[in-house]
Amino acid sequence: MDDFYRELIIDRYKNPQFRGVLDPADISFEDDNPLCGDHIHIDLRVGEDGIVREARFDGKGCAISQASADLLMEKIIGMHLDEVKQISKQDILDMLGIELGPVRLKCALLSLKVLKAGVYGLGEATDDLVEDE
Amino acid sequence: MANHILTTTLDVKKIREDFPVLGRQVRPGVPLIYLDSTATSQKPTSVIETMDRFYRNSNANIHRGIHVLAEEATAAYEEAREKVRRFLNAPSSRQVIFTRNTTEAINLVAYSWGLSQLKSGDIVLLTEMEHHSNLVPWYLLAERLGLRLEYVSVSDEGLLDVADFERKLELKPKLFAFTHMSNVVGTINPAKEMIAKAHQVGAITLLDGAQSVPHFRVDVRDLDVDFLAFSGHKMCGPTGIGVLYGKKDLLEQMPPFLGGGDMIKRVTLGSFKPNELPYKFEAGTPAIAEAIGLGAAIDYLSRIGMDAIAQHEHALVSYALDRLAEIPNLRIFGPSADKKGGVVSFVMDGVHAHDIAQVLDQSGVAIRAGHHCAMPLHEKFQIPATARASFYLYNTFDEIDHLVNAIYRVKDLFGV
Numbered sequence: 168m169d170d171f172y173r174e175l176i177i178d179r180y181k182n183p184q185f186r187g188v189l190d191p192a193d194i195s196f197e198d199d200n201p202l203c204g205d206h207i208h209i210d211l212r213v214g215e216d217g218i219v220r221e222a223r224f225d226g227k228g229c230a231i232s233q234a235s236a237d238l239l240m241e242k243i244i245g246m247h248l249d250e251v252k253q254i255s256k257q258d259i260l261d262m263l264g265i266e267l268g269p270v271r272l273k274c275a276l277l278s279l280k281v282l283k284a285g286v287y288g289l290g291e292a293t294d295d296l297v298e299d300e
Numbered sequence: 301m302a303n304h305i306l307t308t309t310l311d312v313k314k315i316r317e318d319f320p321v322l323g324r325q326v327r328p329g330v331p332l333i334y335l336d337s338t339a340t341s342q343k344p345t346s347v348i349e350t351m352d353r354f355y356r357n358s359n360a361n362i363h364r365g366i367h368v369l370a371e372e373a374t375a376a377y378e379e380a381r382e383k384v385r386r387f388l389n390a391p392s393s394r395q396v397i398f399t400r401n402t403t404e405a406i407n408l409v410a411y412s413w414g415l416s417q418l419k420s421g422d423i424v425l426l427t428e429m430e431h432h433s434n435l436v437p438w439y440l441l442a443e444r445l446g447l448r449l450e451y452v453s454v455s456d457e458g459l460l461d462v463a464d465f466e467r468k469l470e471l472k473p474k475l476f477a478f479t480h481m482s483n484v485v486g487t488i489n490p491a492k493e494m495i496a497k498a499h500q501v502g503a504i505t506l507l508d509g510a511q512s513v514p515h516f517r518v519d520v521r522d523l524d525v526d527f528l529a530f531s532g533h534k535m536c537g538p539t540g541i542g543v544l545y546g547k548k549d550l551l552e553q554m555p556p557f558l559g560g561g562d563m564i565k566r567v568t569l570g571s572f573k574p575n576e577l578p579y580k581f582e583a584g585t586p587a588i589a590e591a592i593g594l595g596a597a598i599d600y601l602s603r604i605g606m607d608a609i610a611q612h613e614h615a616l617v618s619y620a621l622d623r624l625a626e627i628p629n630l631r632i633f634g635p636s637a638d639k640k641g642g643v644v645s646f647v648m649d650g651v652h653a654h655d656i657a658q659v660l661d662q663s664g665v666a667i668r669a670g671h672h673c674a675m676p677l678h679e680k681f682q683i684p685a686t687a688r689a690s691f692y693l694y695n696t697f698d699e700i701d702h703l704v705n706a707i708y709r710v711k712d713l714f715g716v
Contacts, residue, residue: 172655172658172659172713177713177714177715181650181714181715204670204671204675204678204684204685205684206684227684228652228654228684229652229653229654229655229658230651230652230655230714231654231655271654271658274654
């Protein structure tokens with residue numbers, strides 16, 4: 168269990184660094200994980216050059232989904248939107264540093280799914296946005 | 301800790317030996333503590349072996365083949381139907397229709413009875429504690445026919461509001477479809493009284509027995525229910541087999557649901573004559589081995605005795621409620637033990653239900669976390685998800701102690 172709930176995950180769940188709302192924002196998107204009722208809303212401010220200047224998430228859910236969102240916001244600040252589009256499932260797993268079964272993988276990937284749907288300007292967030300294969 | 305009288309009439313040690321999976325370790329040195337029978341029950345050796353024996357010795361398609369295997373398979377399939385009839389005290393095995401599960405049984409009623417008997421403006425009465433399987437089929441039908449759906453409200457304690465039920469009956473619903481036992485809070489609804497009241501205003505009644513039929517005696521004649529739906533896999537049987545019981549006059553007036561082989565008497569190019577009950581509703585090759593497996597499950601449960609099983613689960617849930625109440629920051633949903641079956645749902649301040657389940661899994665304790673296919677009830681309680689422990693005939697008081705200890709580990713880890 169210590170492997171699973173690494174200190175980092177518990178810490179970012181309890182003390183998120185990037186929780187909040189940006190108003191106005193250049194890109195906003197939100198979605199739910201119907202399996203567990205996790206909800207993630209993401210706001211980005213993006214410069215003329217396509218670089219993410221500020222990123223915030225809001226929502227509710229399990230430690231995995233919320234910590235994953237918090238770490239993802241930290242990761243993308245300073246990245247170009249084209250780089251953001253390239254973030255993969257494996258990047259998220261590396262970021263969390265844990266192995267996840269198929270059910271909890273959905274929790275971990277919800278924020279990436281929401282982020283990518285927003286960055287691509289899609290109408291809805293779909294699983295194929297975060298499938299590597 | 302209060303003193304508990306830990307009594308049960310079941311020989312649980314012996315019962316556990318009947319379930320091979322209960323002997324396994326989920327990880328080296330960590331035995332399985334299975335507290336998720338509300339989702340699906342484990343299977344005894346007798347069920348596994350009955351299905352294995354069928355495939356090894358008697359496998360054939362049923363009803364038309366004229367050879368030994370086909371005759372044996374047909375006899376075993378129909379014998380399973382008779383076992384279900386006896387288990388439910390149904391008047392005739394023709395009123396026992398094999399479906400895939402509870403959901404399909406409810407959909408059968410919605411599409412066959414509902415589409416032919418309901419019209420725009422008719423009211424279907426449901427409750428706020430329904431599983432999605434007894435909500436969504438009616439949403440789909442309401443959209444198609446312009447039905448009006450009404451819901452009996454649920455109290456904070458997790459009980460149906462009797463006064464609200466009586467008010468809603470004054471609207472003269474055509475159908476009252478409700479759960480016998482909540483899969484989230486465990487509430488056992490007073491089905492017999494509610495069915496009688498619904499009948500007084502002329503409503504047809506459908507009882508979702510997914511959580512009741514596996515756990516206590518359900519007598520369709522005593523209940524006087526019009527339709528009863530349940531699943532085999534929650535009562536020690538295999539997945540893929542469920543049952544719809546219906547009153548004969550209703551089933552006879554209903555058009556077929558699915559069309560195909562076995563459900564016809566005669567087919568010409570352009571027309572068909574439907575078969576008699578129950579075959580009218582069993583299109584295509586059914587789940588033969590699964591039906592026979594369900595028959596074996598009914599034999600198993602009957603041998604142990606449904607009343608003894610219900611008593612055992614009641615003792616477990618009483619104990620679990622008392623022990624969980626000792627844990628600070630744990631909020632338990634649902635009524636007191638005397639009004640419920642073996643289900644306990646709870647949340648912990650500061651820890652999501654999925655995290656509770658994940659940490660418990662590390663201790664080998666298998667529970668469920670989520671909305672348990674009852675999102676409206678969770679909305680009512682204003683929580684996204686609950687953690688749910690559920691009990692069956694093979695669970696022990698010891699396992700509840702393990703659950704409690706594992707919950708304390710969650711608290712330690714999350715510092716709450």
